[in-house]
Amino acid sequence: MSRYKKLSHVIYYHNYHIVWTPKYHYRVLKGVRKDLLDKDIQMLCEWKGAEVLELSIQHDPVHMVVLVPPRVLVSELMGTVKGKKLQ
Numbered sequence: 001m002s003r004y005k006k007l008s009h010v011i012y013y014h015n016y017h018i019v020w021t022p023k024y025h026y027r028v029l030k031g032v033r034k035d036l037l038d039k040d041i042q043m044l045c046e047w048k049g050a051e052v053l054e055l056s057i058q059h060d061p062v063h064m065v066v067l068v069p070p071r072v073l074v075s076e077l078m079g080t081v082k083g084k085k086l087q
Helices: 032-048 074-081
Strands: 015-020 051-057 062-067
Touching (some): 015 074
16 A cells, blocks of 8 residues: 555645644643543544544643645644634
8 A cells, every 4th residue: 555645636645743732831631631632633634634644642742643635734724623713
């Protein structure tokens, strides 16, 4: 299986490592919040057409490696994941 993805007129491999933290670096991402965040990130990325290759939710930062199709802006994807933009 090739690591490259295909759409109707393009072949791509847009792999991004994204790191983000909660506001003021509060260590709130543990327990039930961590599990809910994991499910929500997977669901929202799938909804936008992105594929989560790796996801590490620690107490403070969140590390994601995401394969994003060319029709989706990375800023749009992160706005959706972080809850700022649901279009």
